[in-house]
Structures are given as structure tokens and as C-alpha cells.
Amino acid sequence: MAETSSPTPLYHRIYAVMRERIVNGYYPADVPVPTEAELAETFSASRITIRRAMEMLTAEGLVTRTRGRGTFVTDRARENALNRAVVSNxxxxxxxxxxxxxxxxxxxxxxxxxxxxxxxxxxxxxxxxxxxxxxxxxxxxxxxxxxxxxxxxxxxxxxxxxxxxxxxxxxxxxxxxxxxxxxxxxxxxxxxxxxxxxxxxxxxxxxxxxxxxxxxxxxxxxxxxxxxxxxxxxxxYEYRVTLRREAGKDFTLDGAQPG
Missing domain, CATH: 3.40.1410.10 (Chorismate lyase-like)
Structure with a gap:
């Protein structure tokens, strides 16, 4: 992930990947997120770069960092009020x-x-x-x-x-x-x-x-x-759509008759 061709700084790209993992439940709430050293190896980045990405996640309230215990995902990270289902009408x-x-x-x-x-x-x-x-x-x-x-x-x-x-x-x-x-x-x-x-x-x-x-x-x-x-x-940003079948409406495949 350390290529330099992207106009987006490496720390921001790491932040984006980590944020996506966090909001999608990749990390359990009761298990520490990987350490800076582990993440630095995973992303082929320096610990300074990892620390900057983690500071962004902390400022957003998605993780809590405690000396001696590690970094944990917060409850708020799993409650995004804007990720609501939307009926398609x-x-x-x-x-x-x-x-x-x-x-x-x-x-x-x-x-x-x-x-x-x-x-x-x-x-x-x-x-x-x-x-x-x-x-x-x-x-x-x-x-x-x-x-x-x-x-x-x-x-x-x-x-x-x-x-x-x-x-x-x-x-x-x-x-x-x-x-x-x-x-x-x-x-x-x-x-x-x-x-x-x-x-x-x-x-x-x-x-x-x-x-x-x-x-x-x-x-x-x-x-x-x-x-x-x-x-x-x-x-x-995440946008969800709920698609409902209309009552009494069936569909056909390749001209086959329903039922």
C-alpha cells in the first residue's frame, strides 16, 4: 500500500481502510485492534504514519486508545444513524x-x-x-x-x-x-x-x-x-436500499410461466 502514485496521502488511505473495517465489524469489541507495529507491517508503512491514521480514528470517536491496554473499537463505531434502510419509493x-x-x-x-x-x-x-x-x-x-x-x-x-x-x-x-x-x-x-x-x-x-x-x-x-x-x-458514507416484492407480483425467467 506504500506506492506513491496516489494523490491521497498514505496515512489517509490507511485511515480509510481501517475505518471501513471498524464500521463493518471487522474487529470484535472486546479484542484490541492490532498494535501500531502490527499495522505498520500489514500496510508496509512507518509507525508514524500508522499513528497519524489512528489519531484520526480516535478523533472521530471510533476507537479508544488506553496506555497498557491497547486500542479498542467503541460502541459508537457500530451505530451509524445514517446507515438506514431505504424503501425504493x-x-x-x-x-x-x-x-x-x-x-x-x-x-x-x-x-x-x-x-x-x-x-x-x-x-x-x-x-x-x-x-x-x-x-x-x-x-x-x-x-x-x-x-x-x-x-x-x-x-x-x-x-x-x-x-x-x-x-x-x-x-x-x-x-x-x-x-x-x-x-x-x-x-x-x-x-x-x-x-x-x-x-x-x-x-x-x-x-x-x-x-x-x-x-x-x-x-x-x-x-x-x-x-x-x-x-x-x-x-x-453508506447508502442502503430495501427492495420489496409487490404483493401478487411474480416474475418469469426465459419466458417460463410462474408456478
């Missing part, structure tokens, strides 16, 4: 977004009007010169950046939003208060890397892995009125 998504809002704090970076990137205009079916309301916000979880979101809204929906509104209220609540009815949502999840802008606001190195979530919200007439692009720190 609009109500389930809105419930999930509400849970995220209750577990995090918002910081507004900007609120203005102007042209959106071409990809957003294409999604919303508007001309590149169309003026949209643009809002950029950072969500903090446990005092650290968790996500960076860029919202683009039609002026008739987001035109009255204030800086204070965006600081205290989830966007989905704001658009519904503005009279928009969410009839359909399209969502796409992709992996990406942090550029300079994301690096600055998420406090991560340029080139660090991110999860990008794009959501497009449609009104009752199936006209897109709100596009959201959210960047999540890949080592702090």
Missing part, C-alpha cells in the same frame, strides 16, 4: 433525507442565481442560458464535513429561499413549503475524485475518493424542478 427517500437532516448540521457556502453547468441544464430540460437558483451547502457530521451539495432550482420554486432558510431547513422541506409536489425522483450514484473545490470544503486531499449522488426531482406534471448533486466522503 419517494416516501422512503424523503424519510431518509429527513434522517440525514436530523443527524447533521448545515453550513451555507453560497446562494445566488445564474446559469447551471450544461449537464444540469440537460437534466432539467432547460436552455444553457436559463437562470436558476443555485445553492451550495456543506453538511457536518460530528464536527467534520460529511457532504458537499449543489442544488439547482427553478426560480418559481427556490426564488424566495433565504440564507437563513438554507442554514436551518432541509432542501426537500423548503421545496415542499414552496408548493412543489414531489411526484418522482431519479437518482444515480457514481464514484469520483475530489477536485480543488471539493477538497477545500470537505477538508480532504485533492484526488481523494468521493461518492457522487445526483437526484432529479419531478413535480406532479413530471416536469423536473430541482436537481441536486451531492458529494460524500467515500469513507463516511
Amino acid at each position: 419517494v416516501s422512503g427517500l424523503l424519510n431518509y433525507l429527513n434522517a440525514v437532516g436530523q443527524s447533521t448540521r448545515l453550513r451555507v457556502i453560497s446562494l445566488d442565481r445564474g446559469e447551471a453547468p450544461p449537464r444540469i441544464c440537460a437534466l432539467m430540460g432547460v436552455a444553457p442560458t436559463t437562470e436558476l437558483v443555485r445553492a451550495v451547502r456543506v453538511r457536518d457530521l460530528d464536527g467534520k464535513p460529511y457532504s458537499l451539495s449543489m442544488a439547482y432550482l427553478r426560480p418559481e420554486v427556490g426564488g424566495a429561499f433565504s440564507h437563513e432558510d438554507l442554514t436551518t431547513t432541509n432542501m426537500i422541506d423548503l421545496v415542499q413549503r414552496a408548493g412543489a409536489e414531489v411526484e418522482q425522483v431519479e437518482q444515480a450514484l457514481t464514484a469520483t475524485l475530489a477536485d480543488e473545490y471539493a477538497s477545500q470544503h470537505l477538508q480532504i486531499p485533492v484526488g481523494a475518493p468521493l461518492m457522487r449522488v445526483n437526484r432529479l426531482f419531478y413535480d406532479a406534471a413530471l416536469v423536473p424542478f430541482y436537481a441536486a448533486e451531492i458529494l460524500y466522503c467515500a469513507d463516511r
Whole structure:
């Protein structure tokens, strides 16, 4: 793991791997995490590098380090309030977004009007010169950046939003208060890397892995009125979906008849 081609520092990559192991139950709660010397051998890194990664885990409250006893996973590491199941319908998504809002704090970076990137205009079916309301916000979880979101809204929906509104209220609540009815949502999840802008606001190195979530919200007439692009720190984000079979609905394989 000690190759130097990655733009992400080695200590941060080790932190990301260790965090993934911890939140997924790799280490038992009653057994010490491997020592710095053992981890240094595992990751082919110096103990100073390992110590820096472990300090990040300690600061996040995922492990507790006690002289003479070792390092142990904390109970909090197994209770991530944002790792909740989401039923694959609009109500389930809105419930999930509400849970995220209750577990995090918002910081507004900007609120203005102007042209959106071409990809957003294409999604919303508007001309590149169309003026949209643009809002950029950072969500903090446990005092650290968790996500960076860029919202683009039609002026008739987001035109009255204030800086204070965006600081205290989830966007989905704001658009519904503005009279928009969410009839359909399209969502796409992709992996990406942090550029300079994301690096600055998420406090991560340029080139660090991110999860990008794009959501497009449609009104009752199936006209897109709100596009959201959210960047999540890949080592702090997990999205779960529960898929339920509809009552009385069977499926066939290769033309075979059910039953």
C-alpha cells in the first residue's frame, strides 16, 4: 500500500481502510485492534504514519486508545444513524433525507442565481442560458464535513429561499413549503475524485475518493424542478436500499410461466 502514485496521502488511505473495517465489524469489541507495529507491517508503512491514521480514528470517536491496554473499537463505531434502510419509493427517500437532516448540521457556502453547468441544464430540460437558483451547502457530521451539495432550482420554486432558510431547513422541506409536489425522483450514484473545490470544503486531499449522488426531482406534471448533486466522503458514507416484492407480483425467467 506504500506506492506513491496516489494523490491521497498514505496515512489517509490507511485511515480509510481501517475505518471501513471498524464500521463493518471487522474487529470484535472486546479484542484490541492490532498494535501500531502490527499495522505498520500489514500496510508496509512507518509507525508514524500508522499513528497519524489512528489519531484520526480516535478523533472521530471510533476507537479508544488506553496506555497498557491497547486500542479498542467503541460502541459508537457500530451505530451509524445514517446507515438506514431505504424503501425504493419517494416516501422512503424523503424519510431518509429527513434522517440525514436530523443527524447533521448545515453550513451555507453560497446562494445566488445564474446559469447551471450544461449537464444540469440537460437534466432539467432547460436552455444553457436559463437562470436558476443555485445553492451550495456543506453538511457536518460530528464536527467534520460529511457532504458537499449543489442544488439547482427553478426560480418559481427556490426564488424566495433565504440564507437563513438554507442554514436551518432541509432542501426537500423548503421545496415542499414552496408548493412543489414531489411526484418522482431519479437518482444515480457514481464514484469520483475530489477536485480543488471539493477538497477545500470537505477538508480532504485533492484526488481523494468521493461518492457522487445526483437526484432529479419531478413535480406532479413530471416536469423536473430541482436537481441536486451531492458529494460524500467515500469513507463516511453508506447508502442502503430495501427492495420489496409487490404483493401478487411474480416474475418469469426465459419466458417460463410462474408456478
